[in-house]
Amino acid sequence: MPRTTVVAIGGNAILRDGQRGTNEEQLANLRTACESIARMIRSGINIVLTHGNGPQVGNILVQNDAAKKETPALPLDVCGAQSQGSLGYLIQQTLRTVLASKGVKREVVSVITQMVVAEDDPAFQKPTKPVGPWYTETESRQLAEEKGWKMRRAKDSGEKPYRRVVPSPVPHEIVERETIRRLVKSGVVVIAAGGGGIPVIRKENALIGVEAVIDKDLASAVLARDIGADVLVILTDVKKVAINFRKQEQRLLDRMTVSEARKHLDAGQFPAGSMGPKVEAGVLFLSSRKERVLDDFILAGAKGKGGPQRKVVIASLEEAEEALAGRSGTTIFPD
Secondary structure: OOOEEEEEEOHHHOOOOOOOOOHHHHHHHHHHHHHHHHHHHHOOOEEEEEEOOHHHHHHHHHHHHHOOOOOOOOOHHHHHHHHHHHHHHHHHHHHHHHHHHOOOOOOEEEOOOEEEOOOOOHHHHOOOEEEEEEEOHHHHHHHHHHHOOEEEEOOOOOOOOEEEEEOOOOOOEEOOHHHHHHHHHOOOEEEOOHHHOEEEEEEOOEEEEOOOOOOHHHHHHHHHHHOOOOEEEEEEOOOOEEEOOOOOOOEEEOEEEHHHHHHHHHOOOOOOOOOHHHHHHHHHHHOOOOOOOOOHHHHHHOOOOOOOOOEEEEEEHHHHHHHHOOOOOEEEEOO
């Protein structure tokens, strides 16, 4: 059977800095990304593709705010589902076109994906992720009183310095994992867990959406674990992972073990806002025992799945194929 690889593409593959986010801009960016993905598929790999959605959800929230007098605003989980649908459509359409141009006959499908989080996750008491439009101090107070939103003031942000902040809970499991696994087994290229998945909590026999944001790299690791993938590839805007980043003693890493990755994480080498979640995702996917890097419940789920063939690759989008073959990027191996 072909190896199953989860490929996580960053938001820069869909919307780049300085762009407005028009449909034409996103399609052009996706064409470049899908060329690289298509070459991997043509080599015989079973691909499950994940993607970011931050700018797109932000735009939906701005649209909600602008039209609030005309139509009811939708909650954040529904906005996340909207972005999964629209981006999934753009990706699967573009990828099908690119595959056909290369003579590759593969079905491509998007799965609206829910991610279970714990109702008692501490993140719900300390929301940190800014979302949506900016507000004045008066607007901020009104929204906090009327909707119970948590608002945070940013420095040097002009007349509207306030934004809403929401929790970022730890992802536990993919609700649709069995469906995704069956699709992959049948040779379908699957797009799933867009933007980290739609956060939901379990209430007896029901799933209830919550207003939160899940880290997309950690979600990709949970997806890879839940469907039994062999490889997790995290594509970003740098060629390799570095320690002592942007310092005189900076060193690019070709490879590291899970233990080495933990050591660098503990030393603060990988900041939370950039490389940290990517390396944590690698540790999550490859760990075979409980550690404090992430929630014990999640890491316990990875137990027994470690092995010499499993690996995590962090690399640039342009060098995805070379990185998967070990000629570029940074590869993390089990101990």
